[in-house]
Structure formats: structure tokens, C-alpha cells
Amino acid sequence: MSEQWLFEPDSIDWQELSILYRIAPLGDKSAEHLRLVFGNSRFKCFVLEDGKLIGAGRALADGRDCSYLCDIVVHPQYQGRGLGKALVAKLTELSAGHRKIILYANPGKEGFYRKLGFRRMLTAMAKFGDQQRAIDTGLVADE
Secondary structure, three states: OOEEEEOOOOOOOHHHHHHHHHHOOOOOOOHHHHHHHHHOOOEEEEEEEOOEEEEEEEEEEOOOOEEEEEEEEEOHHHOOOOHHHHHHHHHHHHOOOOOEEEEOOOOOOHHHHHHOOOOOOOOOOOOOOOHHHHHHOOOOOOO
16 A cells, blocks of 8 residues: 655645545545645645545744644544654644644544644634534533
């Protein structure tokens, strides 16, 4: 098996990435949506094995103050093999020099990121397009 890391989206099959997010499961993100958000991100990582997309992630970064790691996904058949950790490590490495590196985890995944050095923020606030869904899924508190 041959693992290949790409850092530019030129040869990415966006429909394949959309399916990956659905089966991971990390939500229903259309190919067009993913092409736009990855295209607007400063750093991006795509991992393929024998030509099959098995992982991805991106970071929005301003070059100095803040880098926000997001949309980190690993194919379910490849989870538990260190690929998620490797994606976070690579995006963190690419974000070196920023004063802070931020991410938000899906409920239940906080422990994974804690092992990688991330800590819970006590002052973070969020406003979601579907605020009720964010409350219902535990992304934000209704207080």
C-alpha cells in the first residue's frame, strides 16, 4: 500500500471528499462547498492510499496570530491507525509561528485532541447557521 500526501487541491475529486465526510460521519458537505472552503484555506492536507482519498484536513490562518484547524476527516476503515494524529500534526507544523492554534471538536472527540496538546477554551463563543442543531448536538450550550 502506498500512502501519498498532497498539499494542493489540484487533483482532488471533490465528490469523493464529500462522500468521505458523510461516511466518517462528519456531516453532509457538498463537493462544491468543500472545493470553496478548501480553496479559501491557507493550509490543506489530503491523504491518499493507492489513489483512494482516505483523509483530509485544512487550516484557516492569517500568517501570524491565529490558525484554525478544521474539517479533519479520516475514512472509517483507516481510523485508529494514527492518520488523524498525523493530519493534526502536519497542520500544526504548517501553522508554526502563529500565536494560537485553535480547533473545535465534535462532542466526544475532545480526549483525542487533548492527547495532542490542545486544551479546552473557556472563553470561546460561537454562532452557527443552524443554532438549534448546534445546541442539540452539544456543540454549544444553551445558556
